[in-house]
Amino acid sequence: MAHDLDQKCINTLRFLSVDMVQRADSGHPGLPLDAAPMAYMLWTRWLKFHPANPQWFDRDRFVLSAGHGSALLYSLLYLTGYALTLDDIKSFRQWGSKTPGHPERGHTPGVETTTGPLGQGMANAVGMAIAEAQLAARYNRSNHAVVDHYTYALVSDGDLMEGVASEAASLAGHLGLGKLICLYDDNAVTLSAGTDMTFSEDCRRRFDAYGWHTVYVGDGNDLAAIDAALEAARAKSTRPTLILVRTHLGYGSPEQDSFKAHGSPLGEDGVRQTKMKLDWPTQPDFLVPDDVLAHFRQALQRGEELEAAWELRMSAYAKTFPELHAELRRAIDGELVEGWDADIPVFPADAKGMATREASSKIMNAFAARVPAFTGGSADLDPSTKTALKGLGDFNPVAKKAEDLQGSDTAGWGYWGRNLHFGVREHAMGAIANGLAAHGGMIPFGATFLIFSDYMRPPVRLAALMGLHVIHVFTHDSIALGEDGPTHQPIEQLANLRAIPHLVMIRPADANETAVAWRVAMEMRDRPVVLVLTRQNVPTLDREQRASADGLRRGAYVLSDPPKGGPQLILIASGSEVSLIAEAAERLQEEGVAVRCVSMPSWELFEALPQEERDAVLPPSVGARLAVELGVSQGWDRYVGPHGDMLGIERFGASAPADVLLKAYGFTVDAICGRARALLAR
Structure with missing residues (x-):
């Protein structure tokens, strides 16, 4: 059972959220009412963060995949001391506010990734966990754990229905991402009906089959059970965890357990009845008791201490491993080492030429060793997209030979590899790449045929919305791929991609334009870049007779x-x-x-x-x-x-x-x- 202060804190979260939705006359009160206890326990007991420095690198990442519950996230951010004011809370969903209808990365301090389209956030979380695992495997040494954090996601019934979440969860289980923990708000209601209309599978057994560790909490208000489940999840170092928390949508409201509580304000009378039901003052609105605020704001001191301890570890690490420290700092800051592109070839004029996918392969492998942050792979198409990074290992939990570790004495050796194998999962690949970029310290790429960019449009669009540095390599770019026929031949895809704001698409003409295209893609830090490449050979133009390929930059x-x-x-x-x-x-x-x-x-x-x-x-x-x-x-x-x-x-x-x-x-x-x-x- 919750102590009195715990219950006050939970109800403060609930009713800040409810009051936000009611004042805006728009939003989703149901999830904040039922999920507040698990969010409270995570944020006050387990989550590692520093509200005064939302970008502290070794923080835990929290993803609200169920982005429609944004009011709950904003309540948590405000109460724990992020740069949000009560006026920001009161401006929920209004023009120019810091509290938009769904969480937006870069818009609201503390929001890790833009969510709302269901399933995307969960797949982003998988990418963040991959990033942590790869960086930890590369940089941590005995007694020097400088990358050591968890990724948490709060997911809904709707998230688990979406195919992208299934793709990502399958891969996460295969990879054994033990620092990924998902809290499933199992309230059995969606926007238009109860889940008995559309969703009767046993999610626990499904995730067991994926290779996840699963825990069931039968009462979403049982803080001790939630706490124990989180503790058990953190103890599972070789498997991600799904904590299924049975809740009641719109808890305490007249519309409890009804889809009507999902996406509509409760109404003034409904708000009053809910507050009375949960023993909360009906006035004033946006009530934050002093003891509640003081309790939540302890996160500021706790975060300062956690970050200071990490900086001390980083200082010791810098003295012992100066080259690794400098490399890690560059990765964190998103900087490229001087001369990173020095080995990119210049291609001689050749009437026969080569496919731009072939040129791309030579170019990637010329610079990849100099840019440790560069990592990625394809949707089971490396032999066709030519995107394998040679000699840089495969990201996989399977044990590797000692000579493959390049001196690393850390556990998790298989996570050192920089070739990610996504399997036939284009949609998840795009969303996971977004998670890698949002995590930081990585320059991710994903590769498939241009025609299959259709499967990836949602995460490509979200990468553009967030301004993430993600590189997409789309090969087989036209009918000239030949005999595979119209199912594989892109026609409208170039126009589709050009229609996405803040996305840069580059379709190079020959090998030397491809080299410049890769330079642009690597240097373009504030938006995603799509490289569109040929399967067929194209002539390498004679640049002594024609303009330099550097003109591509324009x-x-x-x-x-x-x-x-x-x-x-x-x-x-x-x-x-x-x-x-x-x-x-x-x-x-x-x-x-x-x-x-x-x-x-x-x-x-x-x-x-x-x-x-x-x-x-x-x-x-x-x-x-x-x-x-x-x-x-x-x-x-x-x-x-x-x-x-x-x-x-x-x-x-x-x-x-x-x-x-x-x-x-x-x-x-x-x-x-x-x-x-x-x-x-x-």
Whole structure:
């Protein structure tokens, strides 16, 4: 049973949340009412954090995967002393407030990741636990545990219904992530009904089958049982834990155990009845008793002491392992070591060339050893995406040979490896990569075919919303992948990705543009980057005859110009089609047409330039413009203008060899020249 102060603290959490929702006339009171006891026990008894420094690196991470319960998180943040005021609490869900409807990373101090789309937060938590395990395995030494923290997530019935959570949980169990602990708010109600309508599986047995340690708490108000469950979870060093806490949605309200308590305010009378039921004063609203605030604010002193102790450990570590300490500090600060890209090759001109996925592999492996924070993998596609980091080990709990540990004397050796094997789990891969980036100390990448970016759109969008440094490597970028056919041939995916705000997509034309693209991706710290790469060989352009590939940094650049005078016609392309327009330009030049070729690997980088610099590449005075891209034409009108044309694809692909497909779909030098002549004849 809870002591009097414990109960006051829990009810303060409950009714700050209820009052937030009621004042906003919008929100979700049900989860805060039922989950407050488990949140209270975690935050006051077990969670390691420092409210005065939300970015302290060795803090525990707390993820509210059930982001609709944001009012509970804001109550916890305010009461424990984060930079939120009671006025912020009262401004819940209002314009310009620090307390938006769902938690937003970077917007509210103490929010680790943006949640709301169910399942994403749980998968993010798996990524955070992977980050902790890999960093601990790499940097910890005997008597020097400088990376040692847990990841906790509060998840709901809805989270566990979402497929991304299943994917991530399966992988977490396989990897034995013992420092991942999920509290399951098992209230048996969703937004529109009880779970008996849609969700009757035995979640405990399901997670047992995943390889998790599971604990059942039959009463969500039983603090002693919750405390014991958390203690047992922390003792399981080789398995993640799911604590199933049986609760009652909207606890104490007239709508208890009804879906009506999920996502609607209780109403003034409902709030009054709930406060009376739980022996809480009906007035004033937003009541925070002095003894409650003093109890919660002990977190400030406790956090200061915890961080100070860690800094002492870091100082001792720096003296004993100065190189490792410097490396870890760079990783924490998101800095790249000087000369990190010194070994990236320059590719000689070659008419046959190579696939940009092949060039990417050479480039990644040229710098990976110099950037220990760089880690990632594919959705079971390494042989095709060419993204394996050679000689850098596999992230896996399976024991490794001593010579593979590079001097590490720490436990968890298998977690040292930097190749992550996600299995056939694209959605989870994207969300886990977000968790790696949000944790810090990592530059994560994930790889799959461009067509399967559709499976990953939610986490790609959330990475852009959060401004996370995640790199996505999407290969097999067009119908030129050939015989696998329309199910695997992307058509609309380039346009889909370009539609996401704050996402940078780069589609390099050849091996040297790919090298610059990787430099941009690694240096781009405040947003995700997508690299779109070919399966088929593309010529490596002769940069002595054409502009430097460094022009990629500008998003679009003049690859070649007519030998005399200004251009009559501008040919624009991205990726593999750049070599086509280059050849077409040479043929048209022989016919007396003055042609400018523009390589446009990234719309987003180009749009970031001042207007006068964009006009220098695409002069407004030249209306005859032809864009060429193996995808839908949507969006290209902004660059070809009212007098231009676009050679794209407005239907699905087909199964045939690549050269047959390109000819059938009109992507040949002859076809481009014909379209250009027709355009000039208008």
